[in-house]
Amino acid sequence: MTAIGIIGSKGRMGQALVAAIAEAGHAHAGGADQGDDVAALVGASDVLVDFSSPKALQATLDACVAAGKPIVIGTTGLEDAHHAAIDAAATKIPVLQTGNTSLGVNMLAALVEQAAGRLGDDWDIEIVEMHHRHKVDAPSGTAKLLGEAAARGREIDLANNSESGRDGITGARKKGVIGFAALRGGSVAGDHTVILASDEERIELTHRAENRMIFARGAVKAAGWLAGQSAGRYGMDGVLGLQ
Numbered sequence: 386m387t388a389i390g391i392i393g394s395k396g397r398m399g400q401a402l403v404a405a406i407a408e409a410g411h412a413h414a415g416g417a418d419q420g421d422d423v424a425a426l427v428g429a430s431d432v433l434v435d436f437s438s439p440k441a442l443q444a445t446l447d448a449c450v451a452a453g454k455p456i457v458i459g460t461t462g463l464e465d466a467h468h469a470a471i472d473a474a475a476t477k478i479p480v481l482q483t484g485n486t487s488l489g490v491n492m493l494a495a496l497v498e499q500a501a502g503r504l505g506d507d508w509d510i511e512i513v514e515m516h517h518r519h520k521v522d523a524p525s526g527t528a529k530l531l532g533e534a535a536a537r538g539r540e541i542d543l544a545n546n547s548e549s550g551r552d553g554i555t556g557a558r559k560k561g562v563i564g565f566a567a568l569r570g571g572s573v574a575g576d577h578t579v580i581l582a583s584d585e586e587r588i589e590l591t592h593r594a595e596n597r598m599i600f601a602r603g604a605v606k607a608a609g610w611l612a613g614q615s616a617g618r619y620g621m622d623g624v625l626g627l628q
Contacts, residue, residue, distance in 0.1 A: 497538065
């Protein structure tokens with residue numbers, strides 16, 4: 386049994402995590418939200434799961450490093466400075482960071498990487514995602530995860546080979562770029578489709594999230610796996626045995 390603490394426990398994901406922890410037979414060490422004593426929660430936990438906000442990440446990482454506790458980070462909207470902080474923490478503790486904790490999404494990413502690597506750059510790659518009306522960042526962390534998978538398959542840098550937010554007279558599509566489109570509406574938990582299109586055929590790889598429990602269950606599985614790892618930065622491919 387692993388004692389799992391939740392950073393961002395009052396949100397919708399926090400509530401799903403409590404249920405997933407019990408379902409998996411682990412212990413819920415408690416939760417911490419804005420204004421709470423994060424260090425106390427870290428001390429009571431074997432591993433932390435963070436679905437809070439980017440602005441709280443540095444303080445959480447500092448507490449985990451001080452106590453030598455591993456952490457699973459599912460918070461989206463991270464920028465370069467956040468990833469640098471994660472890299473620094475991972476030299477001292479196990480850190481698993483991912484744009485999506487769903488096992489299905491991460492298996493999809495592995496398929497996207499393989500398809501992008503096997504097909505030439507005359508196949509255009511477009512990533513379409515839809516989420517509920519309350520989501521504040523775009524493209525989603527999952528869309529970026531899938532874009533990175535496609536870029537790895539192509540052996541290119543995503544930052545210099547992507548397009549998003551097309552509007553107006555944009556000109557012809559550039560060869561080899563990875564495109565992103567974000568849709569928002571209703572209560573959609575998360576739909577993602579990766580389209581690989583050539584002149585004469587098209588492949589569509591799709592994942593649809595029916596509810597948030599898939600993310601919670603994946604995060605709890607990741608937490609149990611991470612608790613036994615040495616210091617380093619990990620992804621969900623390790624949890625799935627895809628490394």
